[in-house]
Amino acid sequence: MSDSISFHMSADDFRTFGHAMVDWIADYHEHIESRPVMAQVKPGDIRAMLPATPPQTGEPFVEIMADVDRIIMPGVTHWQSPNFFAYFPANASGPAILGELLSAGLGVQGMLWVTSPACTELEIHMMDWLVDLLDLPAKFKSTAAGGGVIQDSASSATLCALLAARERASDFTINRSGGTGRITAYATSQTHSSVEKAMMVAGLGREQLRLVETDDTFAMRPAALAARIAQDRSAGFIPAFVCASVGTTSSNAIDPVRAIGEICQREHIWLHVDAAMSGTAALCPEFRWIHDGLELADSYCFNPHKWMFTNFDCDAFFVADRKALIQTLSILPEFLRNEATKSGAVIDYRDWQIPLGRRFRALKLWFVIRHYGITGLQYHVREHVRLAQEFAAWVAASDAFDVAVPAPLNLVCFRHRAGDEVNQQILDQLNRSGDLYLTHTKLDGKLTLRLVVGQTQTRAEHVAAAWTHIQAAATAVTAQRALKVSDP
Ligand SMILES: *Cc1c(COP(=O)(O)O)cnc(C)c1O
Numbered sequence: 001m002s003d004s005i006s007f008h009m010s011a012d013d014f015r016t017f018g019h020a021m022v023d024w025i026a027d028y029h030e031h032i033e034s035r036p037v038m039a040q041v042k043p044g045d046i047r048a049m050l051p052a053t054p055p056q057t058g059e060p061f062v063e064i065m066a067d068v069d070r071i072i073m074p075g076v077t078h079w080q081s082p083n084f085f086a087y088f089p090a091n092a093s094g095p096a097i098l099g100e101l102l103s104a105g106l107g108v109q110g111m112l113w114v115t116s117p118a119c120t121e122l123e124i125h126m127m128d129w130l131v132d133l134l135d136l137p138a139k140f141k142s143t144a145a146g147g148g149v150i151q152d153s154a155s156s157a158t159l160c161a162l163l164a165a166r167e168r169a170s171d172f173t174i175n176r177s178g179g180t181g182r183i184t185a186y187a188t189s190q191t192h193s194s195v196e197k198a199m200m201v202a203g204l205g206r207e208q209l210r211l212v213e214t215d216d217t218f219a220m221r222p223a224a225l226a227a228r229i230a231q232d233r234s235a236g237f238i239p240a241f242v243c244a245s246v247g248t249t250s251s252n253a254i255d256p257v258r259a260i261g262e263i264c265q266r267e268h269i270w271l272h273v274d275a276a277m278s279g280t281a282a283l284c285p286e287f288r289w290i291h292d293g294l295e296l297a298d299s300y301c302f303n304p305h306k307w308m309f310t311n312f313d314c315d316a317f318f319v320a321d322r323k324a325l326i327q328t329l330s331i332l333p334e335f336l337r338n339e340a341t342k343s344g345a346v347i348d349y350r351d352w353q354i355p356l357g358r359r360f361r362a363l364k365l366w367f368v369i370r371h372y373g374i375t376g377l378q379y380h381v382r383e384h385v386r387l388a389q390e391f392a393a394w395v396a397a398s399d400a401f402d403v404a405v406p407a408p409l410n411l412v413c414f415r416h417r418a419g420d421e422v423n424q425q426i427l428d429q430l431n432r433s434g435d436l437y438l439t440h441t442k443l444d445g446k447l448t449l450r451l452v453v454g455q456t457q458t459r460a461e462h463v464a465a466a467w468t469h470i471q472a473a474a475t476a477v478t479a480q481r482a483l484k485v486s487d488p
Pocket of ligand 1: 276
């Protein structure tokens with residue numbers, strides 16, 4: 001026996017507290033509806049409860065857990081609540097959480113094939129499965145010239161796509177000798193802000209991002225894109241990248257990918273398709289129209305961590321030509337050289353992303369897909385869309401509210417007819433109540449409420465209750481305002 005001291009948690013304690021933690025999480029999910037959806041704290045409230053300095057000596061784990069309840073939970077917004085209808089869903093699920101736990105337990109660093117072959121090979125396989133599951137173009141498969149990789153977020157996927165586009169358009173010279181400031185990219189005012197950020201990070205400059213006009217559904221106008229490209233070319237710019245959105249964050253607008261793709265092919269411009277939330281809908285054949293023309297894209301991403309029951313982070317990023325991506329992001333310092341890499345027989349995913357290190361994220365995806373099966377995944381996505389459509393029909397039939405734009409899938413944009421101030425008051429009252437959580441956007445300059453049906457446990461009764469609360473809030477707000485007006 002060694003008599004050296006250890007401060008580590010013993011295997012027995014890990015077992016005890018691990019079981020307790022799983023119980024805690026199960027209880028949390030089981031009783032989540034009793035909590036106010038949106039955290040009801042003020043800035044600084046949580047920090048005020050934390051000690052000013054770290055502990056000199058280690059503390060018992062039970063005390064740490066007690067502080068989770070006392071300090072942390074009041075400041076948690078319950079994204080996993082079935083009454084969470086804000087922003088976009090950020091799904092967790094039993095199999096995903098267990099996959100995440102196993103990934104932490106294995107503690108693998110999967111930067112190269114050789115640093116854990118299963119980490120890379122399961123990921124390649126899951127990405128190929130996703131191509132089948134969503135019926136994506138076959139060129140995105142590892143068995144073709146393309147392939148998929150898990151990124152931490154759609155923002156990173158977009159950045160990687162933009163970098164590859166930048167290099168392809170410059171004959172891979174910008175990586176070596178820097179840019180000339182002539183490369184331009186195209187999106188719309190509705191495109192996710194990550195594209196503008198990617199332009200900044202890639203050193204291309206946000207002013208070189210052209211915002212192409214949209215139509216009355218907030219989708220990109222292909223003719224306006226073609227015109228802007230022509231204008232830029234004649235001014236000596238190098239158009240290199242277009243981002244089309246399948247389901248914008250603001251209003252779920254779906255850009256016409258086929259028409260945009262035809263322009264990109266003709267002009268030799270990299271087309272990236274961002275389907276962060278809505279891509280998941282393609283699990284169901286009846287929603288695959290959203291991907292019409294995707295075979296013309298150079299890259300594509302969607303987030304299983306939004307609507308496919310896989311906890312953050314897990315963005316699935318696909319490229320049609322993996323060589324362009326690898327050539328853009330590959331560097332090989334001596335300490336990473338190894339036989340497998342040299343043989344060319346393996347994928348080293350560190351060449352497919354910005355960081356070097358990577359977690360074993362494919363496990364949670366594997367668990368989710370195997371747990372639900374195609375049937376289970378399709379059932380829940382279909383149900384979410386059905387419930388959102390039902391909600392949209394209630395709104396459309398009401399005297400007080402209107403549907404603001406067509407709702408193609410699971411996001412409904414709507415507003416009270418009495419204008420911005422009333423909509424803001426309704427929103428504030430609902431979110432203060434803790435009964436549900438909604439967020440807003442601006443469409444045509446008007447404050448618009450958004451209801452997204454996509455949380456793992458959201459069912460018909462939650463959407464029905466949301467509509468009841470929304471109507472009640474509207475009645476209360478308009479009554480209060482009537483009183484104020486009549487007040488002398
Ligand atoms: C949510 C969203 C993003 C950003 O996703 P991250 O994974 O958080 O970077 C990008 N694009 C669209 C269309 C989105 O809805």
